[in-house]
Amino acid sequence: MVEEVWRKGPWTAEEDRLLIEYVRVHGEGRWNSVSKLAGLKRNGKSCRLRWVNYLRPDLKRGQITPHEESIILELHAKWGNRWSTIARSLPGRTDNEIKNYWRTHFKKKAKLTTNNAEKIKSRLLKRQQFKEQREIELQQEQQLFQFDQLDMKKIISLLEDNNSISSSDGGGDVFYAPHQITHSSKPFGYNPNSLEEQLQGRFTPVNIPDANTMSEDNAIWDGFWNMDVVDGNGGNMDVVAATATYGPRKPYFHNLVIPFC
């Protein structure tokens, strides 16, 4: 049996054209049929690679943007050399492209800063673990919260009766779950002597490290800086606006204001 001799090396425009035409007619896949059906003297692997990395119409050409670069850095710290996994977070970019970009831009630097990379990796791991733990806690709290709702209504009602406090926010009823009152959940025109302030005494406050005095170890908090900022009207604020309104940023959980049903 005569071994098929496959062409190697750079692709020609004509080969590209044949491959594009093949995919247009037959779709992606069955790459080993390309040589027969399209008359290409390339093996299936080569055809697939050429299509995936170069000819696919949804590919984004051009330089990696700073934003994409930061995503690559972050995901590489998280996943390591799992290029295809990283590529899934960057629409239009291929694993090969990201791999090449990493090698040319970061490999050398990474060598020099192996220790830093380890630190970042460990920090991200801590962050991840914290988030997971927090999610579990939140789920538990929300379950408790459901059981506690009637009881809470009574407490609020009692507080209002005792202090003659009337709600002045003009909106619907707003309830702050245990551990969940933070400055970012306070509406505009927030009155420090309002009901919610009083309610804080009922719950264990969240222990929030100050952003300006954060140590390396509690840097896990900084992941929350990137969450959406929700203003008192339910809209999103950018970080600058939020800082102007609320002062230096503190960690928060923006979805922790739970209205009564």
Next chain:
DNA sequence: AACGGAGACAACCGCAATCTG
């Protein structure tokens, strides 16, 4: 102008996982 080094990108290779008959 010629040369060499570095960067960027394309393509190949080997292996493992998955699919298919």
Next chain:
DNA sequence: GCAGATTGCGGTTGTCTCCGT
């Protein structure tokens, strides 16, 4: 369940271009 085919992935190499000397 199994063997061969196919596909996907990550590492590596090859090629081209640019730039400094």
